[in-house]
Amino acid sequence: MSFFKKLKDRMFKSSSKIGEGLDDLVAEAPADAPVAEAPAAPAPGGMLSRLIGREESRRVLDDAMLEELEDLLIRADMGVETAARVTANIAEGRFGRRVSAREIRAALAAEIARIMDPVARPLPLYAKKPQVVLVVGVNGSGKTTTIGKLASQFRAAGKSVVIAAGDTFRAAAVEQLQVWGQRAGVPVLTAPEGSDPASLAYDALAKAQAEGADLLMIDTAGRLQNRADLMEELAKIVRVLRKRDATAPHNTLLVLDATTGQNALSQVEIFRKIADVSGLVMTKLDGTARGGVLVALADRFGLPIHAIGVGEQIDDLQPFDPEDFARALVGETEEA
Numbered sequence: 001m002s003f004f005k006k007l008k009d010r011m012f013k014s015s016s017k018i019g020e021g022l023d024d025l026v027a028e029a030p031a032d033a034p035v036a037e038a039p040a041a042p043a044p045g046g047m048l049s050r051l052i053g054r055e056e057s058r059r060v061l062d063d064a065m066l067e068e069l070e071d072l073l074i075r076a077d078m079g080v081e082t083a084a085r086v087t088a089n090i091a092e093g094r095f096g097r098r099v100s101a102r103e104i105r106a107a108l109a110a111e112i113a114r115i116m117d118p119v120a121r122p123l124p125l126y127a128k129k130p131q132v133v134l135v136v137g138v139n140g141s142g143k144t145t146t147i148g149k150l151a152s153q154f155r156a157a158g159k160s161v162v163i164a165a166g167d168t169f170r171a172a173a174v175e176q177l178q179v180w181g182q183r184a185g186v187p188v189l190t191a192p193e194g195s196d197p198a199s200l201a202y203d204a205l206a207k208a209q210a211e212g213a214d215l216l217m218i219d220t221a222g223r224l225q226n227r228a229d230l231m232e233e234l235a236k237i238v239r240v241l242r243k244r245d246a247t248a249p250h251n252t253l254l255v256l257d258a259t260t261g262q263n264a265l266s267q268v269e270i271f272r273k274i275a276d277v278s279g280l281v282m283t284k285l286d287g288t289a290r291g292g293v294l295v296a297l298a299d300r301f302g303l304p305i306h307a308i309g310v311g312e313q314i315d316d317l318q319p320f321d322p323e324d325f326a327r328a329l330v331g332e333t334e335e336a
């Protein structure tokens with residue numbers, strides 16, 4: 001199965017929200033809508049429709065339609081500012097013309113891909129050994145799962161990986177990480193329940209250095225209820241790591257849950273204040289209709305999006321491909 005097909009299948013809720021919304025929008029043309037004088041540009045596939053005797057629905061792209069389009073994008077979690085900008089760009093050169101859903105869908109996919117293109121960057125790998133990756137995010141966002149999936153991919157690429165279970169206050173979180181470590185074939189370092197996460201991070205880095213490991217991934221707590229405590233905990237981990245390696249951590253990954261929609265935006269704001277976030281992973285894009293939030297994130301923050309989670313299995317973490325994502329999000333059905 002191609003990447004696009006898999007992504008499209010997994011993101012079907014987001015896909016159908018925008019895809020079906022666009023079809024309805026064009027079909028809902030007011031009966032007395034004025035007919036544009038400018039000839040409509042032939043849409044791809046238009047010829048085929050004519051040959052099989054089925055004309056595509058078209059609607060004049062006027063203010064009312066643009067407003068409906070903007071509403072549709074906001075409902076798909078793209079955020080008010082991004083939705084307005086995208087809609088304005090789509091209007092350019094098309095305003096007053098009769099357009100088909102297919103044409104708007106293609107234009108929308110191109111706009112979204114243009115926004116996402118600069119942020120689609122895999123986790124950078126450095127020559128520095130061990131490369132220390134701090135993983136932050138609220139509880140339940142998918143940190144543990146993402147660490148397991150990433151560790152498995154790095155192992156498959158021939159890298160040696162060590163994981164540190166830094167959420168020492170939650171036994172269940174540590175156990176979960178151990179399960180993922182086993183699946184990925186990667187050692188997981190733990191500390192007694194309630195012990196200082198910074199001291200575990202220090203020991204883990206010492207061990208990773210002694211073993212000549214390529215990567216050290218450190219899980220952290222995600223208790224936002226007490227932000228000051230969490231900030232202090234993360235700052236202490238960084239301080240202590242730097243005693244062994246002044247350049248650590250080399251990446252600070254923020255894991256976000258797509259099902260939280262617009263809330264993901266405030267999580268980025270908060271975590272950028274309490275940790276030096278260098279990149280994002282968006283999980284749970286499968287089974288949510290809120291995938292549009294990724295566009296808002298890219299547009300607002302410009303932080304690299306390293307990968308997306310599309311399921312609970314070990315191989316359900318994909319590199320972020322802006323074109324495939326954009327086409328899946330707007331409900332395109334065909335391969336490019």
Ligand SMILES: Nc1nc2c(ncn2[C@@H]2O[C@H](COP(=O)(O)OP(=O)(O)OP(=O)(O)O)[C@@H](O)[C@H]2O)c(=O)[nH]1
Nearest residue numbers: 139140141142143144145173283284309310311312
């Ligand atoms: N459908 C789906 N589920 C996911 C994905 N990523 C994680 N999950 C699920 O989300 C739930 C929470 O994931 P965890 O990895 O335990 O999240 P965490 O951030 O480590 O949470 P805590 O352990 O509570 O700190 C689990 O049931 C995962 O199976 C994904 O991409 N898709």
